[in-house]
Amino acid sequence: MRITDVEAIPLYLGTEKAIADGTQDALIIKVYTDENIIGIGEADTSPHVGKAIIDAPVSGDKCQGIRNIIVGEDPFDVEVIWEKMYYKTYKFGRKGAAINVMSGIDIALWDIIGKKLNQPIYKLLGGAFRKEVVPYASVLFPQDPGDINDVKEKANKCINAGFRSIKFGWGGFGDLEEKDYALIEAIRDEAGNDEVRLMIDVGMKWDAKTAIQRAGILKEFRPYWFEEPVIADDLHGYSEISAAVNWSNIVGGEQEYTRYGFKDLMDIGRVDMIQPDLARAGGFTECRKVAAMAHTRNIPCIPHGWSTDILVKANLHFIAATRNAYFLEYCMMDSPLRWEVTINPSQLEDGVVKVPEEPGLGVHLNEETLRKYSG
Numbered sequence: 001m002r003i004t005d006v007e008a009i010p011l012y013l014g015t016e017k018a019i020a021d022g023t024q025d026a027l028i029i030k031v032y033t034d035e036n037i038i039g040i041g042e043a044d045t046s047p048h049v050g051k052a053i054i055d056a057p058v059s060g061d062k063c064q065g066i067r068n069i070i071v072g073e074d075p076f077d078v079e080v081i082w083e084k085m086y087y088k089t090y091k092f093g094r095k096g097a098a099i100n101v102m103s104g105i106d107i108a109l110w111d112i113i114g115k116k117l118n119q120p121i122y123k124l125l126g127g128a129f130r131k132e133v134v135p136y137a138s139v140l141f142p143q144d145p146g147d148i149n150d151v152k153e154k155a156n157k158c159i160n161a162g163f164r165s166i167k168f169g170w171g172g173f174g175d176l177e178e179k180d181y182a183l184i185e186a187i188r189d190e191a192g193n194d195e196v197r198l199m200i201d202v203g204m205k206w207d208a209k210t211a212i213q214r215a216g217i218l219k220e221f222r223p224y225w226f227e228e229p230v231i232a233d234d235l236h237g238y239s240e241i242s243a244a245v246n247w248s249n250i251v252g253g254e255q256e257y258t259r260y261g262f263k264d265l266m267d268i269g270r271v272d273m274i275q276p277d278l279a280r281a282g283g284f285t286e287c288r289k290v291a292a293m294a295h296t297r298n299i300p301c302i303p304h305g306w307s308t309d310i311l312v313k314a315n316l317h318f319i320a321a322t323r324n325a326y327f328l329e330y331c332m333m334d335s336p337l338r339w340e341v342t343i344n345p346s347q348l349e350d351g352v353v354k355v356p357e358e359p360g361l362g363v364h365l366n367e368e369t370l371r372k373y374s375g
Contacts, residue, residue, distance in 0.1 A: 001037070001074060001116065002033060002034045002072055002073065003031060003032070003033055003070050003071050003072065003073050003075055004034050004071065005031075005067070006031050006032070006054055006066060006067045006070065007029070007030040007031075007032070008028075008029055008050060008051035009027070009029070009370055009374055010025065010026075010047030010048055010051055010374065010375055011026040011027070011028060011047065011337055011341070011369075011374055012024070012047065012373055012374075013025065013335065013337060021140065021335075022044060022331075023308075023335035023337045023338040024335070024337070025046075025047050025337070026047065026337050026341065027042065027043045027044075027046075027047040027101075027104065028040070028042055028308075028310070028341065028365070028370065029043060029054075029101075029104040029105060029107075029108050030108065031070075031075065031105065031109060033075060033112060035116070037112050037116055038112075039075065039110075039111040039112035040107075040108055040360075040363050040365060041103075041108030041109075041111065041283075042107060042279045042308055042311050042314075043100045043101045043102075043103055043104030043105075043279055043280075044103070044104075044277060044311065045097045045100035045101065047375075049097050050097060050104070053066055053089070053098055053101045054066045054067050054101060055067060056068075059091075060091065062087065062088060062089070062091045063088075063089070063090075063092060066085060066089070066101055066102070066105060069085055069088050070085065070105065075112040075113060076113055076116075078106065078109050078113070078284075078285045081105075082102065082283070082285045082286065085102045085105065086099075086102065094258075095257040095258075095261065096257070099257045099258060099280065099281065099282060100279065100280050102282060102283065103278060103279050103280055104283070106283025106285050106286070107283050107284060107310070107361070110124065110283070110285075110360070110361075111361045111363070112360070113360070114359045114360030114361070118359045120317065120355070120356055120357055120358060120359060120360070121314075121317040121360060122317040122318075122320040122321040122355060125288065125318070125321035125322075126321050128321060129320065129321065129322070129323055130319070130320055130326075130355070131320065131354065132355065133316055133327070133328045133353050134165070134327060134352055135163065135327070135329070135330035135352070135353050136163065136166060136167055136197070136199065136327055136329060136330060137161070137163040137165070137166045137332050138167045138306065138330060138331050138332060139154045139167070139169075139332050139333075140168070140169060140171045141171030141172055141183060142171050143172050145171070145172035145173060145176060145179035145183060146172075146179060146182075147172075148182060148183065151168065151183055151186050151187050151190075152186050152189075152190045154168070155186075155187050155190040155191050158332065159190075159196060162348055162350070163348070164195065164197065164351065165197040165199065165224070166187070166191065166196060166197070166198060167198075167199035167200070168183075168198075168200060168201065169200070169201025169202075169203055169227065170201060170203040173202070174202050174203060174205035174206060174214075177214065177217065180217075180218065184198075185221065187221075188221045188222075198221065198222065198224060199223060199224050199227065200223045200225070200226050200227065201227040201228060202227060204228045204229075204230060204231045204255075205229075206229050206230055207230060207237060208229075208230060208234070208240040211230060211241045211245075212240070212241055212244045215229075215244075215245045216245075219247060219248070223248050224249060225248060225249035225250070225251045225272070225273065226241075226245070226248060226249070226250055226251070227251050227252060227275070228255070229241055232252065232256060235264055235265065235269040236269075238252065238268075238271055239268060239270040242269070242270045242271060242272060249272040249273055250271055250272050251271055251273040251274070251275055252265065252269070252271050252274070253271070253275040253281075253304070254275050254277050254304035255280075256281060257280065257281050257282065258281065258282050258290075259282075259286060259289045259293060262276065262281075262290045262293060262294070263293060266293065266294060266297055267297075272300075273301070273302055274300075274302070275302050275304040276290050276291075276301065276303055276304065277304040277305060277311075278303055278311060278318060279305075279307060279314070280304075284317075287318065288321075288322065291318075291324060291325060294324060298324075300324050300326065301325045302325065302326065302327045303315045303318055303319065303325065303328075303329065304329055305328075305331065306331045306333075307331070307337070307338070308341040308342070309341055309342040309346060310342065310363055312328070312331075312345070312346050312353075313342075313346055313356050313361045313362055313363055315328055315329070316353060316354075316356060317355065317356065317361065319355075328353055337369075340366055340369045341366060341369055341370070343364045344364050
């Protein structure tokens, strides 16, 4: 079997809001083969930037478009293809958009392999430690940090849907101490004292000193973790916070890339948990290495995911097959790109989300949605 082409499909809702909502657009990737097996993947990046990375012509040995690199390759050679993509995009890669695109390609290659072998991806990764995954509801803080009703309504919606863990992030949180306190107090009042686990995503708004001080103020509400309290490159800041806040978990990694970046995040940043995004950090091939590195350090691996159902299904396979992975991030945004890109989105049932059993990812694309929002 050989790869014959790669198609990048940018999707846009047309909202273009400068907020932390990854469901406003998407980059769907199709990898074609000479056996008419099509692999489906997703790259979580700027869609048109990602498409350009795939379509770009050769501009030197370390500056090549992805299509040129992988057409003609055997899709089973995932390790070889990953390394070729990494080194032949070195001038504009190593982190950021090029790795994002590589991630989507890699997911699609595993989808091809699963379809060819008639096996779900978790089987190809070594089998399932679990067939059902407990999710946490993932929602945004309001842009207006004084909008207490917004967080109350969202917390109530998540609880009524059956979630027992909720993460609030980004938005207007993190700017004003008194507003932060009021928001978290309102969420805890709505969720109850013991029944619901609460996580806070700071969205990289603080420095280490502020993070330690704010975490102390919010301690009474028992947040299970503080996510991305500082910018992704402030590894020493992460380390300071982790050492000082020993009553909650300090987590991060959604902005990190490849085994090289995660090694530093764990060994210098000293985070309690890592959050690689399969559609950003290197796909299955690289993220399983990241998870193995974390396992040797007794660090849980909780993959990030805030986009389409393609990534949700990829995360389910990854969590199923990874010993130290658990907890599915379940984006609650009311967006057609969250729910309508596939015709079979994974759903919460009796407190869990089931791991797909169909060959490959188990994704069935909604071509009507792709046509409607392609741009």
